[in-house]
Amino acid sequence: xxxxxxxxxxxxxxxxxxxxxxxxxxxxxxxxxxxxxxxxxxxxxxxxxxxxxxxxxxxxxxxxxxxxxxxxxxxxxxxxxxxxxxxxxxxxxxxxxxxxxxxxxxxxxxxxxxxxxxxxxxxxxxxxxxxxxxxxxxxxxxxxxxxxxxxxxxxxxxxxxxxxxxxxxxxxxxxxxxxxxxxxxxxxxxxxxxxxxxxxxxxxxxxxxxxxxxxxxxxxxxxxxxxxxxxxxxxxxxxxxxxxxxxxxxxxxxxxxxxxxxxxxxxxxxxxxxxxxxxxxxxxxxxxxxxxxxxxxxxxxxxxxxxxxxxxxxxxxxxxxxxxxxxxxxxxxxxxxxxxxxxxxxxxxxxxxxxxxxxxxxxxxxxxxxxxxxxxxxxxxxxxxxxxxxxxxxxxxxxxxxxxxxxx
Amino acid sequence: xxxxxxxxxxxxxxxxxxxxxxxxxxxxxxxxxxxxxxxxxxxxxxxxxxxxxxxxxxxxxxxxxxxxxxxxxxxxxxxxxxxxxxxxxxxxxxxxxxxxxxxxxxxxxxxxxxxxxxxxxxxxxxxxxxxxxxxxxxxxxxxxxxxxxxxxxxxxxxxxxxxxxxxxxxxxxxxxxxxxxxxxxxxxxxxxxxxxxxxxxxxxxxxxxxxxxxxxxxxxxxxxxxxxxxxxxxxxxxxxxxxxxxxxxxxxxxxxxxxxxxxxxxxxxxxxxxxxxxxxxxxxxxxxxxxxxx
Numbered sequence: 006x007x008x009x010x011x012x013x014x015x016x017x018x019x020x021x022x023x024x025x026x027x028x029x030x031x032x033x034x035x036x037x038x039x040x041x042x043x044x045x046x047x048x049x050x051x052x053x054x055x056x057x058x059x060x061x062x063x064x065x066x067x068x069x070x071x072x073x074x075x076x077x078x079x080x081x082x083x084x085x086x087x088x089x090x091x092x093x094x095x096x097x098x099x100x101x102x103x104x105x106x107x108x109x110x111x112x113x114x115x116x117x118x119x120x121x122x123x124x125x126x127x128x129x130x131x132x133x134x135x136x137x138x139x140x141x142x143x144x145x146x147x148x149x150x151x152x153x154x155x156x157x158x159x160x161x162x163x164x165x166x167x168x169x170x171x172x173x174x175x176x177x178x179x180x181x182x183x184x185x186x187x188x189x190x191x192x193x194x195x196x197x198x199x200x201x202x203x204x205x206x207x208x209x210x211x212x213x214x215x216x217x218x219x220x221x222x223x224x225x226x227x228x229x230x231x232x233x234x235x236x237x238x239x240x241x242x243x244x245x246x247x248x249x250x251x252x253x254x255x256x257x258x259x260x261x262x263x264x265x266x267x268x269x270x271x272x273x274x275x276x277x278x279x280x281x282x283x284x285x286x287x288x289x290x291x292x293x294x295x296x297x298x299x300x301x302x303x304x305x306x307x308x309x310x311x312x313x314x315x316x317x318x319x320x321x322x323x324x325x326x327x328x329x330x331x332x333x334x335x336x337x338x339x340x341x342x343x344x345x346x347x348x349x350x351x352x353x354x355x356x357x358x359x360x361x362x363x364x365x366x367x368x369x370x371x372x373x374x375x376x377x378x379x380x381x382x383x384x385x386x387x388x389x390x391x392x393x394x395x396x397x398x399x400x401x402x403x404x405x406x407x408x409x410x411x412x413x
Numbered sequence: 414x415x416x417x418x419x420x421x422x423x424x425x426x427x428x429x430x431x432x433x434x435x436x437x438x439x440x441x442x443x444x445x446x447x448x449x450x451x452x453x454x455x456x457x458x459x460x461x462x463x464x465x466x467x468x469x470x471x472x473x474x475x476x477x478x479x480x481x482x483x484x485x486x487x488x489x490x491x492x493x494x495x496x497x498x499x500x501x502x503x504x505x506x507x508x509x510x511x512x513x514x515x516x517x518x519x520x521x522x523x524x525x526x527x528x529x530x531x532x533x534x535x536x537x538x539x540x541x542x543x544x545x546x547x548x549x550x551x552x553x554x555x556x557x558x559x560x561x562x563x564x565x566x567x568x569x570x571x572x573x574x575x576x577x578x579x580x581x582x583x584x585x586x587x588x589x590x591x592x593x594x595x596x597x598x599x600x601x602x603x604x605x606x607x608x609x610x611x612x613x614x615x616x617x618x619x620x621x622x623x624x625x626x627x628x629x630x631x632x633x634x635x636x637x638x639x640x641x642x643x644x645x646x647x648x649x650x651x652x653x654x655x656x657x658x659x660x661x662x663x664x665x666x667x668x669x670x671x672x673x674x675x676x677x678x679x680x681x682x683x684x685x686x687x688x689x690x691x692x693x694x695x696x697x698x699x700x701x702x703x704x705x706x707x
Contacts, residue, residue, distance in 0.1 A: 046679075048623075083663065084677070089617055089624055094420060098663055101417040118529045118619040126540075137526065144530045183516060184525045185621070212513075 036079040037330060039064065039323070040099035040108040042120065047087025049112040055316040056110050056134075057082050058305040059298065063323035063360075066301070070361040073327035074335045081105055087112065089119035096120045100127045106339050107326060110319040111135065114185050121145040129339050130346075132322040134315045136161070136186050141386035150343050152325075152387040154318035154378055156286040158186060160411060162193015164284050164393040165234050165259055167409045169194075170201060172282070174232040174257070178207045178225045180245070181236035190236035190261060206230060211241070218245045226254055235260035243272050250277045259284060262396065267403055275401030283403060286391040288317050289379055293358030294324070298377035314378060321376035325350050328363045328374055350374050350381040419544045423616055425656045426551035427609045432636045432648035433558045434605035440643035441571070442598045443578030445501040448488070449633050451508030452481040452603040454625035456610025458515060461528045461620055470534060474611050481607025482600045484511075489596035508627060515622040527621025534615045551612055555649075558605055562645050574598055578643075635685065639692050641699025650701050658685050 041060040044053035064078040072078065081103040085092035092111065099105045100123060107130040111117045114137035121140070124131040130150045136158040139145055156164075169177055177198060181191035188210060195205045207228040211221045222245055225233055233256055235242060242264040249256065250273075258265075258281050265283030288311065289295050295310070298320045302310035310317060329345035330337070337345075348354075349363065354371030357363040366372045374381060379391030393409045431449060438444040456477040463473040492503040515522045522528065535546040565571045576584050577591045584591050614620050632655060640651020662681040665672070672680065696702065 089619055089621075090424070090613075093617055094417075094424060094660060095663070097417045097420040098660075101415070101420075115527055115619060115621045115623065118527070119617050122618050139526075139529050184623075185527070188525060 035076055037073065037076040038079050038081060038103060038105040039326070040096070040103065040105035041080050041082040041110055041319075042085050042092065042095055042099065042108050042116075043082070043110045043319070044087040044112045044116070045084035047085075047113075049087040052112060052313055052315045053084070053087075055302065055306050055313040056112070056319040059302060059316040059320040060109055060323055062301040062305055063320045066297075067323060067327040067360050070364060073330040073360075073364070074333065074337070076330065076335070078323070078327065085111060085113075085116050085120075087116065089113075089115045092116040093119050093123065096123050100124070100129070105129065107132065109322045109326070110315075112315060114140070117151075118145055121151060125150060130326070130343050132326070134318045136189055138189070141388055146387060148340070149387065150340065152322075152343075152346060152383060154321060154376075154381070154389060155315070156379075156391050156393075157193075157388055158189025159193040159196070160388075160390060161190045161261060161284070161286070161393075162195070163197040163411055164286075164409050165190070165194040166197035166201060166203075167393075167411070168259055168282060168284055168395050169198065169232060169234065170203075171409075172232070172257075172259075175203075176206050176229060176231045177203070177234050178209070178228050178230035178232075179205060179234045179236065180209045180211065180221065180225055182238055182241060183210050183212050187236035187238075191234065194234050194236075213238075213241060215241075216244070217248065219248050221245075222248055222252070226252065226256065230256055232257045232259060234258075235264060237261070237264045239264050239266065239269060243269060246273055246277055246281075258282065261285065262394075265396070265398070265403065270398050270401060270403050275398075278398040278401065278403075281398040281403070283396045283398070284409075285394050285396070286314070286379065287394045287408065288314050289375060289377055292375050292377065294321070294375055295377040297359055310377075317376075317378040321374075321378050321381060324360050324363075325374055325376070325381065327360050328357075328367070328372065331364050331367055332372075346387075347383050350376070350383055352382055416541060416544060419541070419548055421656060421660050423544070423548050423551060425652055426548065426555055427613050427616070428633065428636060428652040428656065429555055429649055430551070430558060430609040430612070431606050431633045432640070432652045433555070433562060433645070434602035434609070435633050436637050436643070436645065436648040437562060437565070437605075438598055438602040440637060440647070441566070441578060442574040442595060443497065443581075444595055444599060445497050446504050446599070446602070447501045447627070447630055447634075448504030448506075448508035449606055450625050450627060450629040451504070451511040452484060452606040453610040453613070453629060454508070454511050454515060454622075455481045455484050456607030457614035457620050457625070458522055458528075458610075459607070460611040461531045461614045462521065464532055464615070465528065470532070470615065474608065477611035478604040478607045481603045481610070485600045485603035486596065489599040493592050493595045493599070505627065505630075508625075508630060512622050512625050515625065522622070525622060527619060529619045531614050531618050531620065533618065534612070547612075547616060554608060554612070559645055559649075566645075570594070635689060637699070639688065639699055641701035644699070644701045647699050647701040651699065654688075654700070655685070658688065 041057050043057040064080050068077050083095040109132045111133040114135040117133040117135040125148050132152045134155040179191040181187040209221050209225050262283040262285030265281050270278040298317050299310035328349040329342045332345040332349050333342045354373040355366045356375050357366050357372050363372050379389050394405050395407050396403050396405045438446045459477040459480045460473040488507050492500050535543050581591050636651035636655045639654050641647025
């Protein structure tokens with residue numbers, strides 16, 4: 006191709022015009038940049054894209070309401086591959102290249118633990134949905150910039166212990182899937198149960214992806230338990246319960262709701278699943294915030310928001326962050342915004358459910374954002390203590406029976 | 414931007430170290446080692462566990478390399494006399510065993526919870542200075558490894574292992590015992606991999622068994638296949654290409670925002686796979702491959 010002088014001139018001129026045309030080049034200085042670091046691939050893939058889309062959707066909502074503290078939110082999305090090494094590189098990119106001021110939505114505990122030192126060094130916030138207890142305290146949470154929107158494994162364990170006590174069980178046994186979350190649940194239960202003066206008669210840890218868990222189950226049943234507390238997932242729970250039914254024992258089961266859900270009941274049928282107790286941290290389902298989230302999730306993913314509790318958490322992350330920015334004022338730095346996180350979500354203010362509502366109410370006083378994922382009251386470790394729902398399977402349906410509240 | 418580039422360079426340097434080890438084993442000697450990540454894991458856990466007990470890093474690094482060598486020795490004894498494809502299976506099994514031990518022996522490795530808060534290298538510095546110091550150390554490791562490798566290639570030992578790779582039967586017929594040489598090569602290469610593991614653990618600061626999956630092994634294999642098997646420059650170039658593929662695709666999205674992150678994740682793997690296929694079809698000797706050889 007021959008380039009004429011005229012074309013060259015036109016090209017040069019248009020290059021010089023470009024910055025003028027794209028208003029963003031100037032507006033960017035006033036934007037608040039968020040990194041969405043989610044498990045798009047890897048073990049968290051089932052949740053990751055929903056989580057990321059909800060960060061984008063919530064940022065849109067905030068921007069549509071005029072932004073927070075006079076700033077628009079700008080989202081930079083990355084995949085952490087559910088792997089610490091990939092997450093570290095992605096986080097470095099977000100911090101150094103995109104200059105984000107907060108990273109939202111890490112899921113695997115390993116990822117959060119690996120990214121936390123980087124966000125601490127950069128003095129920015131890290132909001133996660135991981136369960137590991139190590140994230141509450143230094144070195145991970147050395148600067149109070151970590152916020153966890155998910156109940157810790159410990160709290161799940163405590164909820165299990167409350168339920169076991171309430172149901173009058175005497176001889177519990179635990180069976181845990183060998184990963185940080187499964188073992189965390191079982192250990193949390195053991196700790197809470199023994200604190201109540203109870204005794205755990207056997208603790209079994211099993212390797213994932215087996216065709217049969219008969220050996221582990223026999224070992225558990227040999228302790229003559231009246232209840233087996235599970236730290237498990239759907240696939241393994243299905244097999245374990247089938248094999249348990251074949252033994253003819255009358256043991257009961259308490260399990261987290263990501264294992265004891267309608268899919269499990271459907272797979273097992275009414276006879277086997279009768280009486281299963283499933284415990285879950287409650288998405289704040291009745292709330293206005295949940296309705297807003299649910300509508301956004303339906304639009305983005307074409308299914309009910311109930312299917313992805315983590316997406317409700319990432320939705321809340323953006324809204325709380327925006328409210329904290331609004332409360333902290335236009336010139337606040339990130340640590341100052343982090344301090345406001347406790348305030349805008351904590352108890353004692355006017356309850357609000359959306360960003361627009363909160364922004365308005367902030368003009369006249371304190372607010373208390375009631376989130377889609379939980380009521381979101383952060384304790385001093387930046388952890389939430391959601392309520393737990395207890396559901397029981399009866400005649401092929403699993404339905405909520407009552408709610409357990411933990412003291413923070 | 415600088416800090417991010419340095420971070421990529423550090424990870425690349427760690428990969429290069431492993432690629433050099435594998436190049437010695439497969440490229441020069443023809444040992445099909447599918448257990449690279451096992452030695453990587455041993456190195457990482459050695460230094461992580463010792464550091465938790467307060468042992469200084471100038472001791473834990475050599476120990477990480479030594480322990481990786483110590484693991485390679487019996488593996489070599491047991492399986493080196495097998496035909497090469499059987500060795501591949503045994504080494505793959507070995508790396509899975511290492512991972513399962515790390516998962517199950519909680520008293521030692523903290524099991525699935527992983528070991529958080531592994532101290533940084535050069536912790537007295539901070540920011541860019543610290544990152545550059547880490548990179549500098551890794552470059553020194555790599556240069557020493559490359560220098561050693563060049564010496565090996567030109568020595569009688571080097572000619573012997575290349576002869577084993579090219580025709581093991583002929584070597585036997587000449588009255589030499591290939592097994593002993595193979596074990597030495599396996600142990601030497603594993604030292605580099607163990608060292609890489611140690612650097613990785615201190616750089617990332619958190620290790621857990623799920624990080625040591627066979628994918629790492631195959632990434633190293635991709636690197637040396639793309640770079641050129643049997644060439645020292647190949648290990649270097651291959652690791653860099655791999656990193657450019659894996660990390661470069663992040664920036665592709667900044668240019669093409671219409672591709673969603675979900676699609677991009679798949680595209681990334683697809684592109685690496687396509688590159689591998691194209692390499693084997695059109696340039697089986699790799700980018701830095703030697704035209705004069707077969």
